[in-house]
Amino acid sequence: MKGKVIAINRSEKKGVMKTPIGEGVFIEKFGLEGDAHGGDWHRQVSLLGQESIDKMVALGAGELEPGNFAENITTEGITVYELPVGTRLKIGETLQEVTQIGKQCHKGCEIAKKVGDCVMPREGIFTIILKGGVVKPGDTIEVLED
Template identity: 70%
Template sequence: MAKVLSINISEKKGVIKTPIKEGIFIEEHGLKDDAHAGKWHRQVSLLAQESIDKMIKMGISDLDAGKFAENITTEGIVLHELPVGTRLKIGETVQEVTQIGKECHKGCAIKNQVGTCIMPTEGIFTRIIKGGVIIEGDSIEIL
């Protein structure tokens, strides 16, 4: 079963996000009080623990949730294989996949340390179709 491992937030862009127990996700905006929220196509970022585990195997040991600045850390779902337009029910929310991967910003700490990063190929972005609360452990369902 696919589920939410962590919800992560930051007040500024370009920094590691801090895990929180639950997040309020606002329709057509994103995670309340998160720096990346707003009226655009990348309101929420998701990254699978399975992807993070690949980086751990490459020798980075201190990778906690939020280190890749993802809003939601997932388990049990291959995010980067979901087609753009896929809708996901996560907690009380409905989210639509809008983008797979992204260009890494210059000076990415992880890319500098290991020479590669998973967010550009395996992280995904969604917009909030229906707002609501997401709590650690909530299930993720493909609609």
């Protein structure tokens, strides 16, 4: 199963939309360099499919762009929320492992306020960085079999 990277997104604060960047440097046991969610914990990197964003647009959320749901990596062609915890992904130069599917949205979420709903709690996933490296739009996402 393969997908591709649509965008790399970063923010300096938690709870806000992220801004697309040209490429991301992902650091082992940390996450995306310069991102507020980076650190030594189980939710270093967040991924959300463009397909999930498109669902929100179809429901009347208006124009949405990569990063609007505060995801670090916007994907395409792979249903990320169906990947089981423990799945390993080769994304660009990195090796990542899925640690969590969805999350509880915090009160006062800027995304939900702006968009009316947040798809991230249902369809976003989180990974840790097992091997760091550069990821850029257009890179392949490969699901590794054990």
